Amino acid sequence: MNLIRIVIAEDDQQIAEIQKRFLERIEGFELVGIAHSLEDAEDLVDVMQPELLLLDIHFPTGTGLDLLRKLRARNSSVDVILVTAAKEVDSLREALHGGVFDYILKPLVFERLQETLDRYHQHLGKFQAMQTLGQRDVDTILPYSTTATSNDGLETRLPKGVDALTLEKVRSVFSTHSHALNAEEVGEYIGASRTTARRYLEFLVSNNELSAEVSYGSVGRPERKYKNI
Structure with a gap:
């Protein structure tokens, strides 16, 4: 299987750097862009066409859930993992309605991210193996x-x-x-x-x-x- 391409959308630059370093330790994935705003995240997804988006919820100009709705409305095929401090049940419910692959609460722990990406890798492998x-x-x-x-x-x-x-x-x-x-x-x-x-x-x-x-x-x-x- 080719490397799975990932975009990080996180307004906190330090947290984005942590996510970047975590990804560098996990085989099978390639980071193709980091966005610190919703607008940049939308552009990166459009241009880079990644398989996976690590998306925060809280941004100065809106929410990651807003971006999720936009992506689904235009039939974007990107899969989304939310990495967020949002603990509201409504946020989780809306995320599930938007078809997210996983919902990870901050502070992000390396083992939790690795576990999710392992499952995602297996998830794609199942589709490829099917006739x-x-x-x-x-x-x-x-x-x-x-x-x-x-x-x-x-x-x-x-x-x-x-x-x-x-x-x-x-x-x-x-x-x-x-x-x-x-x-x-x-x-x-x-x-x-x-x-x-x-x-x-x-x-x-x-x-x-x-x-x-x-x-x-x-x-x-x-x-x-x-x-x-």
Whole structure:
């Protein structure tokens, strides 16, 4: 997959710089512009045609939600992740109506941004892998799908941040590896970060599909490893 192009729209220059440095640490993404005003953000999206826009809500001349409405009204294909201090429920509701991919509250934490961008990368990969569309495909893409089939054939309700497709990838890792693996190793197998892999591993532990043990390395640092029960 080609690099995913991103524009940052943030009026606070220091916060925008933090976001820029965070993005530089995450593979698979290319920052193509930073806007400190809504007007500049609109122009950058029009000219650069990025796949993704990291958008704040509060600007001196309006709100990011105003820009979101404009983009949707003109059928812009850019996906939007809101990164904002706005904690009003109405703002979240309007953002969801505008079809945002995620809503991240400030202060921005690197692991939270990385987790979201990992999910977005997987989201695009699902579309590229599809030839035709079936209901199971829809259920793995839509963010409101909350069930998946466990190994015993029963439907299991999935928590937020755990999608069925990635869960099956993690299960497949342990179907071909009998020895214990840590989160970093599993992340490499499924093409995700250690943080993302750990979230799925802990879910499988809670679902009694995997067991976890603490291993001490040569320097005495404890490490959780996972294996089939």
